[in-house]
Amino acid sequence: MPLLELRGITHRFGAVTALDGVDLDVAAGEVHALLGENGAGKSTLVNVLAGGIVPDRGEVWVDGEVVRLRSPADAARRGIGMVHQHDALVGAFTVAENLALGLPGAPFSSSPGFLEAVHRRAAAASPLPLPSATARTDTLGVGERQRVEIARAVADGGRLLGLDEATAVLTPAEADALLDATRALARDGMAVVFITHRLAEVERVADRVTVLRGGRVVHRAARGGFDPATLAAAMVGAAPEPLPAGPGRPGGEALALVGLAARASDASRGVDGIDLSVRSGEIVGVAGVDGNGQRSLAAAVAGTCAPSAGEVRIGGRAAGRTGPAGHRALGLAIVPEDRRTEGLALDLSLAENLLLDAGALGGPAWGTRAPRAIRRAAAPRLERFGVTADPGARAGALSGGNQQRVVLARELGEPPAALLLVNPTRGLDLRATAFVRDEVRRLRDAGAGVLLVSTDLDEVVELADRVVVLSSGRLSGPFPKETPRAELGRAMAGGAP
Amino acid sequence: MRAIFAPVLAALAAVVVGGGALVAAGVDPAAAFRSFARGAFATRHGIGETLVTATPLLLCGLSVALSFRAGLFNIGAEGQLLAGMLCATAIGTADSPAAILALPAAALGGAAVGALAAWWTLRRGVPEVLATLLLNFVLLHAVGVAVHGFLQEAARTYPQSDPIALVARLPRWLDGTRVHVGVLVAVGAALVLHHLVERSVIGLRWRAAGAAPAAARLAGFPVRRDLLTAFVLSGLLAGLAGGIEVTGVTGRLYESPSGGVGYAAIAVALLGRLRPASIVLAALLFGALDAGCAAMERDVGVSHGLGRALEGVAIAVFLALEAGPIRERLRRRPAGAEAT
Numbered sequence: 010m011p012l013l014e015l016r017g018i019t020h021r022f023g024a025v026t027a028l029d030g031v032d033l034d035v036a037a038g039e040v041h042a043l044l045g046e047n048g049a050g051k052s053t054l055v056n057v058l059a060g061g062i063v064p065d066r067g068e069v070w071v072d073g074e075v076v077r078l079r080s081p082a083d084a085a086r087r088g089i090g091m092v093h094q095h096d097a098l099v100g101a102f103t104v105a106e107n108l109a110l111g112l113p114g115a116p117f118s119s120s121p122g123f124l125e126a127v128h129r130r131a132a133a134a135s136p137l138p139l140p141s142a143t144a145r146t147d148t149l150g151v152g153e154r155q156r157v158e159i160a161r162a163v164a165d166g167g168r169l170l171g172l173d174e175a176t177a178v179l180t181p182a183e184a185d186a187l188l189d190a191t192r193a194l195a196r197d198g199m200a201v202v203f204i205t206h207r208l209a210e211v212e213r214v215a216d217r218v219t220v221l222r223g224g225r226v227v228h229r230a231a232r233g234g235f236d237p238a239t240l241a242a243a244m245v246g247a248a249p250e251p252l253p254a255g256p257g258r259p260g261g262e263a264l265a266l267v268g269l270a271a272r273a274s275d276a277s278r279g280v281d282g283i284d285l286s287v288r289s290g291e292i293v294g295v296a297g298v299d300g301n302g303q304r305s306l307a308a309a310v311a312g313t314c315a316p317s318a319g320e321v322r323i324g325g326r327a328a329g330r331t332g333p334a335g336h337r338a339l340g341l342a343i344v345p346e347d348r349r350t351e352g353l354a355l356d357l358s359l360a361e362n363l364l365l366d367a368g369a370l371g372g373p374a375w376g377t378r379a380p381r382a383i384r385r386a387a388a389p390r391l392e393r394f395g396v397t398a399d400p401g402a403r404a405g406a407l408s409g410g411n412q413q414r415v416v417l418a419r420e421l422g423e424p425p426a427a428l429l430l431v432n433p434t435r436g437l438d439l440r441a442t443a444f445v446r447d448e449v450r451r452l453r454d455a456g457a458g459v460l461l462v463s464t465d466l467d468e469v470v471e472l473a474d475r476v477v478v479l480s481s482g483r484l485s486g487p488f489p490k491e492t493p494r495a496e497l498g499r500a501m502a503g504g505a506p
Numbered sequence: 507m508r509a510i511f512a513p514v515l516a517a518l519a520a521v522v523v524g525g526g527a528l529v530a531a532g533v534d535p536a537a538a539f540r541s542f543a544r545g546a547f548a549t550r551h552g553i554g555e556t557l558v559t560a561t562p563l564l565l566c567g568l569s570v571a572l573s574f575r576a577g578l579f580n581i582g583a584e585g586q587l588l589a590g591m592l593c594a595t596a597i598g599t600a601d602s603p604a605a606i607l608a609l610p611a612a613a614l615g616g617a618a619v620g621a622l623a624a625w626w627t628l629r630r631g632v633p634e635v636l637a638t639l640l641l642n643f644v645l646l647h648a649v650g651v652a653v654h655g656f657l658q659e660a661a662r663t664y665p666q667s668d669p670i671a672l673v674a675r676l677p678r679w680l681d682g683t684r685v686h687v688g689v690l691v692a693v694g695a696a697l698v699l700h701h702l703v704e705r706s707v708i709g710l711r712w713r714a715a716g717a718a719p720a721a722a723r724l725a726g727f728p729v730r731r732d733l734l735t736a737f738v739l740s741g742l743l744a745g746l747a748g749g750i751e752v753t754g755v756t757g758r759l760y761e762s763p764s765g766g767v768g769y770a771a772i773a774v775a776l777l778g779r780l781r782p783a784s785i786v787l788a789a790l791l792f793g794a795l796d797a798g799c800a801a802m803e804r805d806v807g808v809s810h811g812l813g814r815a816l817e818g819v820a821i822a823v824f825l826a827l828e829a830g831p832i833r834e835r836l837r838r839r840p841a842g843a844e845a846t
Contacts, residue, residue: 313723334726345724354718357710365714367726374708374735377701 010073011036012200013058013089013169018067020053027053028064029224035169040191040201042215044208044244046298046466050224051204055173058202059091060084082111090162091171096154100147104128104140108161127164134167135160136190136197152183159190169200176210188214206244206298207502208237220244241498245466259288259474261325263458264310264341264427268319271309278302280309280482283319287427287458292449294473295462295484298501302482303462304346307431310460311343312336324426334367340426344416344433348409352416355405359396360387362404363419394418395444410441417448424452428459434468446472466497516777517791519823520816527812538806545801546794552801554683558755560793562587564692565747566771567789568699569740571780573634575703576736577716582623582638583744584768585645586616590748592649595657595759598670598752605671609749616745617738619645624737628730642768653761667759676754688750693786695743700782712736744768 011034020028028050035041045051056062057069060078068075071087078084081091098107105124108131128142137156140149146157155175162170172191176184191214195201203214211218212235220228220243228243230236264287272279280302287293297303308314310321312333321328323339333343345351353362360383364370370378380401387400394414398407404415413433420428430449434442449472453459462479463469469476470490477486478500485500521539528535545552566583573580593615598608619641626637652658653665660668676686703709711732714722722729747767752759774792778785795816802808 311724312726332726333724334728337726343724345720347720350718351720351724354714354721356717357713361710361713364710365721365725365727367728370707370710370725370727372707374706374711374732375702376707377705378707378710379705 011070012072014070015054015057016068016070018054018057018064018069020057020062020064020066027224028057031067031221031224031226033219033226035200035202037168037200038195038198039216040195040203040214042211042218043202043204043221044206044211044218044240045221046206046244046464049221049244051221052173053224054221055091055093055171055202055204058084058089058169058171060089085111085167088166088168089171090167090169092155092158092162092173092175094174096151096158098146098154098157101145103143103145104149104157105142107146107157108164112165131160131164134164136163136193137186152187155187163194163199167199169202170194171202171204173204174206175203176205176207208240208244208499209502211235211240212237237499238495241495241502245494245498245501259291260456261289262322263287263289263324264429264460265322266310266319267322269306269309269316269321270318271305271314271316273305273308273314276302276304276308278482279305279317280479281318283484285460285477285484287460289426289456289458290453291474292453292459292461292472293487294469294476295460295479296466296469296476296497296501297462297464297479299464301479301501303431303464303479305482306479307346307429307462310336310429311341311345337366337368342420342425342428344413344420344428344430346431346435348412348416353404353412355403357404358384358401359391359398359404359407359415360384360400362415363387363390363422366419369419369423390418390422391415393422394448410437410444413437413441413445417445421448421452424455425457428452428457429462430459431462432464433461434465466494466501470494470497515827516819516823520795520819523819524812524816527815528808531808531812533806533808538802538808541802541805542798545804546798550680551683552797554680554685555797555800556790556794557689558684558686558793559796560789561689561692561754562747562751562767563771563774563792564786564789565695565750566744566768567774567778567785568692568695568782569743569747570772570775571778571782571785572699572703572712572743573736573740574775574780575716576712576733577719578627578733578736578740579635580620580623580638580737580740581635581769581772582619582641582741583747583771584764584766585638585642586619586741586744587748587751587764587768588642588645588649589615589619589741590745591752591759591763592645592652592657592748593745594674594749594752595652595667595670598674599657599668600671603673605674608670608674608753609676609746612749612752613742613746616748617742619745620737620739620741621734623741624734627737628733646762649759649763650761653759657759659758665761669757670753674753675757676750684755686750686754688754691746691750695746696782696786699743703782708732708735744771 014034016032018028018031031054043051043054053062057064060081060083063077063079069078105128109124109127112127125142132139135156137159139156139160140153146154176187188210191201191203205211217231218235219226220240222244266283266285269283270281278300305314309316312328312331312335315330323336323341326339328336328339349355354365364383384400391400394417396411396414396418398411404412433445449459461469461472473490475487476490476492476497477484478497480501488497525535528538546556547553566587569583590612594608594612597611598605623634623637623641626632627634653667657667659666676688678684678686703712711722711727714725714727715729715732719729770792774788775785778788799810799812803810
């Protein structure tokens with residue numbers, strides 16, 4: 010009898026089906042890997058396991074009976090512990106205090122003796138050396154903090170451990186130790202759900218693997234039956250490659266990154282040694298799994314983050330440290346990743362949002378921009394991009410698709426020489442997605458150089474004339490767009506072909 | 507419509523609750539409200555008192571609103587107002603024709619304190635709430651030092667300054683009231699600020715920085731410079747309020763001269779939904795409350811604290827009606843440290 014079994018789990022977020030009839034079972038003493046790209050539904054499934062999400066449909070069985078896991082505490086009572094991508098420790102608390110959190114009576118008995126006993130039990134159960142009981146967790150490194158979380162999950166009756174992309178934040182040596190520890194836990198009878206997008210890790214630790222794509226199980230295999238090519242193809246999808254609207258006719262250099270190194274202040278990973286040239290009339294797609302340096306790359310190109318080495322050239326001229334205003338002045342348009350915070354000011358009107366561009370707004374600072382005049386000027390441009398709402402409407406009142414149309418109306422209204430797009434269709438429905446892609450192709454055909462950074466491989470393959478892959482902050486490629494997806498998938502997963 | 511509805515309902519609630527409180531205090535509410543009306547708006551003198559009281563509230567409310575619209579939780583109007591009073595007194599009591607420059611000096615003093623808070627916030631990454639709040643205390647005690655020391659009256663009797671020179675006094679223009687030309691200055695400031703915030707290039711940049719700092723940055727706006735400008739202009743408005751108070755009303759600098767106008771102005775600005783035109787109304791409402799309660803205190807022996815309590819009720823009702831929008835604003839706190 011499996012320790013835990015999921016049957017027909019279906020869950021929707023609004024119009025998006027995150028999980029669609031997923032079955033999964035885990036037995037004591039085995040490592041069950043869950044493989045998939047971003048957006049495949051892994052995190053949602055993990056949240057179902059951990060009690061963070063009660064699914065719309067489907068059953069969760071523990072020890073042969075149906076249960077409802079309503080909260081992480083519920084899951085913990087049944088011995089299910091989870092280590093998430095971003096740690097859930099209280100930074101100002103010590104290691105022992107964090108371990109004690111959630112234990113019965115913890116808020117009322119935090120005597121040194123109690124805490125020491127908690128730490129001792131956790132250290133005994135932990136497969137990895139545990140940091141000292143009295144160290145504040147915000148003074149620890151990422152790997153050490155993770156060990157605290159693992160210890161918390163496996164101590165005091167933990168029977169099932171979920172590791173969500175646990176190696177993504179670790180150094181190679183730490184990751185190695187974690188993989189060994191995972192095997193050791195399974196040998197001792199622990200059930201482990203190991204979520205990853207790295208094929209090599211699956212081959213190394215997993216007894217069985219389940220591959221998710223688009224919220225469905227697309228492939229299952231057991232140890233001995235792992236075939237890297239099959240797994241990669243299952244993960245990234247073997248759908249027939251859609252034909253592009255026609256190849257670009259590349260001209261001169263529109264945008265170039267020369268020996269670029271940068272790290273955005275809000276990014277977990279920087280980029281280094283980036284050399285890439287985008288000619289006018291072509292779309293270069295940067296594929297990659299999220300968290301491999303996309304934020305830093307985009308910030309350096311947009312100008313919000315000054316490169317620590319190398320340079321960004323726009324229209325053949327070095328942008329230097331001129332910031333977004335300077336980059337825009339050289340002919341760059343920017344469609345940023347998060348349209349709700351970076352692309353638009355949701356509290357401002359559509360007409361005002363069309364002026365969130367230093368060049369378009371113009372100066373001097375004390376000059377007049379009468380609301381009625383800017384609304385009048387905005388109307389035809391919004392119409393041309395298919396936004397039917399009144400120019401005076403708040404941007405926050407529009408749907409995601411229409412918000413992106415407003416961003417495009419601003420950025421593409423005056424055709425730019427170069428365009429940076431970051432995950433331009435994330436969260437959009439099919440019609441809005443098609444609209445965005447058509448506009449990008451139209452711009453390319455009009456002679457702009459387009460740099461598309463996207464974690465959606467389908468999108469990159471469909472749109473790009475050339476594909477490069479960003480992995481661990483470095484570029485590989487370029488790959489011609491006919492490159493098999495399995496090969497791209499392996500490059501994305503950081504493995505050798 | 508709602509912009510007007512909320513303050514009116516808040517005022518009504520204050521009347522109802524205030525009436526109850528008066529009865530509880532053993533005062534005849536009818537007599538008290540008659541006295542309130544005479545003191546606040548039913549007589550020529552009452553209208554004048556309301557206008558005079560509303561003037562610093564309006565200027566400081568505009569100061570707060572400007573910063574808040576740019577996403578800066580600048581609660582330093584109190585300190586900047588005190589800086590304005592200090593500078594106006596220092597220049598206005600000078601025995602020279604330069605005393606006429608008391609008002610510009612006040613504006614400059616407020617702007618300088620605003621600039622100091624800006625430096626702290628934008629350069630050093632100190633949260634603006636902290637930077638501006640701490641400066642309030644500095645200025646409060648600076649006034650104390652001044653009226654016991656270098657600005658104390660020649661007679662050295664009381665902790666107060668000499669009277670402001672006559673050339674620096676603001677002319678009055680309604681007989682039988684204390685209304686001075688500073689009232690017009692404040693209304694003019696509201697008009698200018700309305701234009702700047704709602705209809706100018708820098709106004710759009712301020713509002714973008716306040717609503718979506720990341721978007722303002724990606725747009726290529728000089729966010730850091732714009733926020734510095736907002737800080738300085740906010741300081742200038744509050745400093746002007748202090749200068750007008752000294753040269754138009756009190757005629758001297760006293761110890762603890764503000765009575766918390768700079769803090770009440772935060773409520774005025776929120777009550778006016780951070781819009782200059784509505785802030786004029788909110789300041790009038792608060793001014794009338796203050797003036798009316800002062801009259802009640804004089805005529806029927808109501809404690810002055812009750813006036814403050816009524817204001818509190820008005821604010822509480824307003825916040826209950828407007829909690830959503832205000833929470834939105836507070837949530838999207840742009841930290842100055844991130845701005846470039």
